Amino acid sequence: MTATPTTLSPNGIPSNPPTTAPHWPRGFSSGGIAAGIKKPGVNDLALLFGSGEFGNGEFGNGELSAAAVFTRNLIVAAPIQVSRANLAVSSARIRALIINSGCANAATGEEGLARSRRTIESLAATLGIPSQSVLVNSTGVIGVQLPIARIEKALPALKASLQPGSCETFARSIMTTDTRPKWASRIIRWMEGTTERTCTVTGVAKGAGMIHPNMATMISVIVTDATLTPSELDGHLRSAVEKSFHRISVDGDTSTNDSVFALSSNCAGIVPPNQLALAFEAVAQELALMVVRDGEGFERGLEVRVHGGRTQSDALQVARTVAMSLLVRTAVTGGDPNWGRILAAAGRAGVELNPSTLRVSAGGIALFAAGEPTNADPVAVRRAFTADTVRIELDLAMGVASDVFWSCGLTKRYVEINADYTT
């Protein structure tokens, strides 16, 4: 079994997800069913399981190395608390990850915690594994108790749905207001003596629909068959998340359930670490941009690259402030080359700037330099601001640090979706 590779665009980031779902790496099987948490017949329960099948006739014990980056929000949903505890108790060696959509089990007090614990205990009993080897997350309405009876009733069918191969059912079962499932995959090939070895990194995500019912969640799961200790896996995950999910914003809010999980089945052997790091980063970045592009009311992308920062944190701070400025984001929606707003956002980023050396450009065309507007060709400038993604660059000319942040135009449809929804 090998994964279906996606075609790389020049910057590694396709605008739309590949239409054919890639395969999970070796050692994983997954399933998804409709448990009646959402409306009848819609998949709302997903399971990823360490199958122990190496795909080459060999079998392992199905143990998975695990790592996770959880929401920075201090209001943390019950399943996150339960998963965090299990990661510690199991020394990050787990067997299964269960995710339900339709109910976030957040702001549900002690009863919510009890129901998340019962989810993992019942699943563990169904699968015949220790309950400490199960991770759990939930996404959907907050402030409503998890329908635990429906979940428990559905667990045998969930187990029966497990199979290796395509990640499609899993990706679809964790969707909330997403308009399309999100997946990405990379295959790494290298030679060991005269033998070609391969390893796969495949990820799925559900994104940034924060509307229905009260708030949803960003959840991503990135898995590989590379052989990694939990600590090595954690390093790859954190490095990739820092360059992807921590560099995007749709509305500046983080949810109570946001999480990115990483799992490795350890059946592909030791993979060249640099190649693995690049694959993790590419998969995470592709998923993160899919989340932005499927954000509520999305019309046009915004990429802000900052060069010449005195420090990394300066460069990030300017990139983030410009990318999140409401005035810049409305200008992007309008296709309006309003460099004054970019300048003003950079100026309030809390970073030392020298307006007389600062350069601002869009789509490669200089707009502001040497303290004054340039005389850029208005037609070319307009073209840069009506592109599918507006690419803004700022050169701070203060040092050599650079960073990038992705966002999107703020649209009337975004306001409509979020204002017209009634609890």
Next chain:
Amino acid sequence: MTATPTTLSPNGIPSNPPTTAPHWPRGFSSGGIAAGIKKPGVNDLALLFGSGEFGNGEFGNGELSAAAVFTRNLIVAAPIQVSRANLAVSSARIRALIINSGCANAATGEEGLARSRRTIESLAATLGIPSQSVLVNSTGVIGVQLPIARIEKALPALKASLQPGSCETFARSIMTTDTRPKWASRIIRWMEGTTERTCTVTGVAKGAGMIHPNMATMISVIVTDATLTPSELDGHLRSAVEKSFHRISVDGDTSTNDSVFALSSNCAGIVPPNQLALAFEAVAQELALMVVRDGEGFERGLEVRVHGGRTQSDALQVARTVAMSLLVRTAVTGGDPNWGRILAAAGRAGVELNPSTLRVSAGGIALFAAGEPTNADPVAVRRAFTADTVRIELDLAMGVASDVFWSCGLTKRYVEINADYTT
């Protein structure tokens, strides 16, 4: 000459500005004319002048104590740089403040600085005062040079327009996209022996229209006839600004020209400092809320009060984060009692929180307490979220610090105004 007091609403903050403009305090005259910076016939040049007339037959030298709070943006417009220098050179003893609308003179390089300097030199010559005793600001399009010839040609007419009394012409001449002029006033009365003394604090503001042409500016001028050293005046101004203009947000962006000036004519004698502080705070707060309520696409106000903060900075940080959250602001527009979004915004404020003791209420009705949603009456809750101003309170139960932040619902009209404008 006495000022027209405004009627105080219970919290000191009327929803709309009084229809009759108050008077400037004694010792000031003002004027405003159309100089052709904006379209013909529209006032765009305003002058406030220390007349030296005490209004009781006595005359002073017209010298004014001055103070100013300027934009925190590092991209600072030319007039701000020139005014900052003059405040230093004159030891904050000035005679005149000139403000033009229609052109911000920002991002205009050395030539822009030269034109702001020429504005104050020409005005000084026209009025027969030292150029170091003039302050200047500009508001309007950025990246365009100031039409200095038109301004110079208009200065004799501007001088001729000077008169004591109503602040209306001045307030109207500094407007950009404001739909109405903004003013506020308080009269302080106290007894000295058997004599009743009075002092007036009157302010005007222009607000948060950031649309036309590239970006506008928040400018406010608050003046009094109280006798104050520049340093005492500065103290009153900073304290008032901290509780008003630094507690509001329409779109999170600060402009290159934002400024609040304070001037005192020193002809009312020493005023009880507590009363003066309260009057400054009330005037500044009233003006700041008028700016929010005249913000682009305004439909419904949002007030976020935080109690029980461990520190003042914690309380402010939570109030600001909730008040500026796009998801909370769209819920306010939709009249949607979406306490989950309030909770999530508080949770990402970067402040230590205990979800099990945190209380959230709206319009006095508890929505979330003891880690769980309350069973509040849905009709009453809906009423709180469809009020003219949605009043959210959070009790962090971590200490005794409190703070407040004002914003407004994010509307489709806001996006439309800012997206559909073409540079």
